[in-house]
Amino acid sequence: MTHKNAKYHDDEEYYYVFKDEITTTKYLIHSQINAKGFVEKPDVVGAIFGQTEGLLSDSLDLRELQKTGRIGRIKVDMTNKSGKTKGEIIIPSSLDRIETTILAASLETINRVGPCEASLRVTSIEDVRAVKRRTIVERAKELYKNMMEEFTPESSRMIDEVKESIKVPEIIEYGEDKLPAGPNTPTSDAILIVEGRSDVLNLLKYGIKNTIAVEGVNVPKTVADLTKERTVTAFLDGDRGGDLILKELLQIGDIDYVTRAPRGQEVEYLNKDQVIYALKNKTSVEKITNHANFNHNQHNYHHKRKTNDKTPTKQEIKEEEKFSDLTRQLKDQLELEIKQAEQDKQTQQQTTTATQKNEKTKEEKQEPEQQEKPVKKQNKYITALDEIKGTGKGILYDDQFNNIKEVKVENLFNEIRTNQNKIQTVVFDGIISQRLVDLSKEKNIEYLVAVKMSEVVKKPETIKIITK
Structure with a gap:
């Protein structure tokens, strides 16, 4: 049997015709029919076409819609039992949503199938595209x-x-010395001075594009000129090379701030957190130089008086008098600060002495077991860590070291954040991160005990970190 001559009662042929047609439809109208008597599938289909004819406008006439392919072949599945017939009807529709619902509602006007009374109820309209x-x-x-x-x-x-490799082209050559620099260096009001090309590359990786490298210990003229026009921060390695570059920048340049990589480390190897921490904690050059100004100026003055055998001119005398006045002012200010510091120190020593006497008396009365309490306390944490090693779990303790809650390590952060109890100690089978340390400080947690610790840049003094 061909597609054109397929009949409703031929189940197998009908299935394939129906399957082909519903792939082009938008909606499937599902309805349930109940008839008081024995009826067959052609009777149901005939009732649907006959009793809806002329009910709606020509644009929604079922016969016309099926001719134009906007309504697919109607599927009817019937069962007969005890002289009654029940069945499911599925009508494919490629109409829009409103037209499909109107057509579905019109089906419920059917009240007879063949010679029998019947009722039809639409159960659902399925969006085929949603299924897809x-x-x-x-x-x-x-x-x-x-x-x-x-x-x-x-x-x-x-x-x-x-x-x-994509980031490499972002480096430009700046100035007559053709120094490696970030793309924003020519236009930025503030720049970072680093040691070499690798430092510029590393900072570019973290989105910092206003950098320029001195490419050696000797500071080029291009960089020296830049320091007079821009707000300059020297971001140098934490080694001797960084010390030498800083000294020369202070002599021939006009820098505003200084920050360093951790001692023994280089800027090109810092991670993003370390870079951000270093830039946030930069130091003003004035704070660095003010502490040394008084002794440095005084040394230069005496050296000048010793080496100059000529009779001083009037201009030189005026400069010396002016310098002497400045020296006296600095000296008076320094002596006042030293005197105040000594008074504070004496007061603190007296308080400390009295406190130490009281503490010494208490310690003499304590037993040896009590003096070993800090060691035992730490052993207690290590013991708790050994008990959960390899389990991937963490335990929250209160100030009496009572178990508040046991959670999986992946849920530890959220549990600490939402737990309403007073948590003093956290022991877990994992790695301590900066994010966890920051949350612990916020929650006033005193002890963090874990297998090991990642690169934690900022360690609060209020938190004791214990690892294996």
């Missing part, structure tokens, strides 16, 4: 999962290399 979208989402999840399983560390390394 759900299928698409599920298939996309499956494809993505397969793709991620094939995503090897080698692929990750290749991506990182490509990203680095």
